[in-house]
Amino acid sequence: MVKKPRLVDPYGRPISTAALKTEQAAPDLRSIRRSDAMHPASGLTPGRLASILRNSIEGDPERYLALAEDMEERNEHYAGVLGIRKRQVAGLEITVDAASDAAEDVEAADLVREVTDRDQFRDEIVDILDALGKGFSATEILWDTSEGQWRPKAFKWRDPRWFRFDDEDGETLLLRAPGQDEPLKPYGWITHAAKAKSGLPIRGGLARGAAWSFLFKSFSLKDWAIFVEAYGQPLRLGKYGAGASEADKDKLLRAVANIGTDFAAVVPESMAIEFIEASLTGSHELYEKRADWLDRQVSKLVLGQTATTDAIAGGHAVGRVHDEVRADIEDADARQCAATLNRDLVRALIDLNFGPRRAYPKISIGRPDEIDTDALVKNVVALVPMGLKVGMSTMRDHLGLPDPDPDEELLGLQAGSSAPEDQDQKDPSTQTSALRTVTAGAQVLRPDDAVDRAVDAILDDHGWEPLIGPVIEGLDEELAGAESLEDAKAILERRIEALGVTAFADTLARLSFAARLAGETDEDVS
Structure with a gap:
C-alpha cells in the first residue's frame, strides 16, 4: 500500500484537513473579536495621533487600524485615490500558466482557472488589497468539501483589528483570542502584506503616511466651516x-x-x-488652498502623482508622464498580489485536491504585452516565403481575430496565386510564384501603380530569367562535383561574374524612369 505524502505548507507546517472544515475567525460577541466600530478619528489631536502610531509599532495596532478605517470613511479624497489603486489591480487580466504540458499539470492549471474565473473573485482581490491602506490583510478561505473535493466557496475578509503581530519577529500574524493569541491555520488563510515601503508590515500601509494630512485637513475644514458661518454677519x-x-x-x-x-x-x-x-476682509481661499494642497500630498502618496486626480497646469504632457509612474505602482501591486495568491491559494488548492507537486501552476496579474501588429504582419509576409513557419492560430491570437466558422466565407489570395509552401522552392519559377504571392496580399490593401508594375516586370519570366540564366544553369551538377567548401565558393564566384550586370542595370534604369514619370504626371506609364 502506497503511503500518501504528508501535506505541509510553504513554511513546513503540517496541514490538518479536519481543522480546515471549520471557520477559525468567525465574529463572536462573547469573544474579543467583535464587529462593533471604534472611531479614534473623533477629537483626534497631534498628540493622540502620535500615541496611536507609536502603540501600533509596540504591539497594540488596534486603534491605528480603526483609525485607518475611519480615514476611508471621513476623507473622500483618500477613499477615492485608495479605491482607484485597489480597483485598478483587481481589473487587470488574470492568467494561469500550467507548470508544463503534462496532462496532470494542465489539469491542475484548469482547477486554478475554475477559481479565478468566478464572478466574485475580483471583488475578493479588492478585499485582499485592503493591505494597501493598513499594511496587511487577512482573508480566510472557507472550503467546500460537500462532494469530496476541496473548493473555495468564499474568501472572507476579516477585520484587521482582530489580529496582531508576534512580539518576537513583528511579522508573524496572530489571531486575537481570549487567554493566548492563536496562529493562523495553514491552508486556511490568504495573508497579504503590501510593500509600500520596506520595514515591518504594520508600518508598510499607506494610512500611516496619510494620517497626518488627514489630521491637518480636518483642522482646516473645521476652521473653514467656522469662517463661513460667521463671514459677513x-x-x-x-x-x-x-x-x-x-x-x-x-x-x-x-x-x-x-x-x-x-x-x-x-x-x-x-x-x-x-x-x-x-x-471683515478675510477670504475662504486660504482654507481651500490648504485643503487642496494636503489632498495633493495624499495623491502623491497613494498614486505616485496628481495629474489624473487634480486639475493642475501642465495638461496633457504632465498627465502622460505621471501615467508612467502609476504604471510602475500598478505593476508592483499586481506582482505582490499574484505572489501572495500563488503562495497561499494555488499551493493549497492543488495539494488538497491532487497532493503535493514539484511544480505548481502560476497566477499572473497584469496588462498583456502590447504588440505592433503592423510590424508583425509585415515581418510575417516577408519571412514566410523564406521558410518561416507561423501557426494560423498564433497569428489570430495576436491580431485579436477569432477562429472562423466551418461554413464561413474566408478571405484568400487573388485567383491564380498559390501558397509558396505548396511548390518546389528550388525551381526559379516557383520563386517567382512565391514572390507574387507576397505582393498579391498587398494588392488587396492598395491599388496597382507604376512601382508595382516595375516589380512585376522584374519578376516576369521573360524579364529576370535571361539576366540570371548564366548563374543558375547547370549549377546543381557543378556544385555536386565540389570536394570542399572552398571549391563551392569558387564556383559561385565564377557564376556571379558571368551575370549580365549591364543588361540588369539597363532594366532597372528603364523601369525606375517609368515609375518616376508616372508619379510626376499621374499617368499610367508602362
Whole structure:
C-alpha cells in the first residue's frame, strides 16, 4: 500500500484537513473579536495621533487600524485615490500558466482557472488589497468539501483589528483570542502584506503616511466651516441697564445668540441690541488652498502623482508622464498580489485536491504585452516565403481575430496565386510564384501603380530569367562535383561574374524612369 505524502505548507507546517472544515475567525460577541466600530478619528489631536502610531509599532495596532478605517470613511479624497489603486489591480487580466504540458499539470492549471474565473473573485482581490491602506490583510478561505473535493466557496475578509503581530519577529500574524493569541491555520488563510515601503508590515500601509494630512485637513475644514458661518454677519451687541440681574443678563445673551439662527428674539424694554456692520476682509481661499494642497500630498502618496486626480497646469504632457509612474505602482501591486495568491491559494488548492507537486501552476496579474501588429504582419509576409513557419492560430491570437466558422466565407489570395509552401522552392519559377504571392496580399490593401508594375516586370519570366540564366544553369551538377567548401565558393564566384550586370542595370534604369514619370504626371506609364 502506497503511503500518501504528508501535506505541509510553504513554511513546513503540517496541514490538518479536519481543522480546515471549520471557520477559525468567525465574529463572536462573547469573544474579543467583535464587529462593533471604534472611531479614534473623533477629537483626534497631534498628540493622540502620535500615541496611536507609536502603540501600533509596540504591539497594540488596534486603534491605528480603526483609525485607518475611519480615514476611508471621513476623507473622500483618500477613499477615492485608495479605491482607484485597489480597483485598478483587481481589473487587470488574470492568467494561469500550467507548470508544463503534462496532462496532470494542465489539469491542475484548469482547477486554478475554475477559481479565478468566478464572478466574485475580483471583488475578493479588492478585499485582499485592503493591505494597501493598513499594511496587511487577512482573508480566510472557507472550503467546500460537500462532494469530496476541496473548493473555495468564499474568501472572507476579516477585520484587521482582530489580529496582531508576534512580539518576537513583528511579522508573524496572530489571531486575537481570549487567554493566548492563536496562529493562523495553514491552508486556511490568504495573508497579504503590501510593500509600500520596506520595514515591518504594520508600518508598510499607506494610512500611516496619510494620517497626518488627514489630521491637518480636518483642522482646516473645521476652521473653514467656522469662517463661513460667521463671514459677513454683523456683530450683535446686547446692552443691559445697571440694575440688571444675572438672570436678565443670561436672557439677553440667549436672545443675542438666537438672532444669529432664528432671526428673532424677545428682550425686556430696559435692554437693547445693536447691530454693528461687519467689515471683515478675510477670504475662504486660504482654507481651500490648504485643503487642496494636503489632498495633493495624499495623491502623491497613494498614486505616485496628481495629474489624473487634480486639475493642475501642465495638461496633457504632465498627465502622460505621471501615467508612467502609476504604471510602475500598478505593476508592483499586481506582482505582490499574484505572489501572495500563488503562495497561499494555488499551493493549497492543488495539494488538497491532487497532493503535493514539484511544480505548481502560476497566477499572473497584469496588462498583456502590447504588440505592433503592423510590424508583425509585415515581418510575417516577408519571412514566410523564406521558410518561416507561423501557426494560423498564433497569428489570430495576436491580431485579436477569432477562429472562423466551418461554413464561413474566408478571405484568400487573388485567383491564380498559390501558397509558396505548396511548390518546389528550388525551381526559379516557383520563386517567382512565391514572390507574387507576397505582393498579391498587398494588392488587396492598395491599388496597382507604376512601382508595382516595375516589380512585376522584374519578376516576369521573360524579364529576370535571361539576366540570371548564366548563374543558375547547370549549377546543381557543378556544385555536386565540389570536394570542399572552398571549391563551392569558387564556383559561385565564377557564376556571379558571368551575370549580365549591364543588361540588369539597363532594366532597372528603364523601369525606375517609368515609375518616376508616372508619379510626376499621374499617368499610367508602362
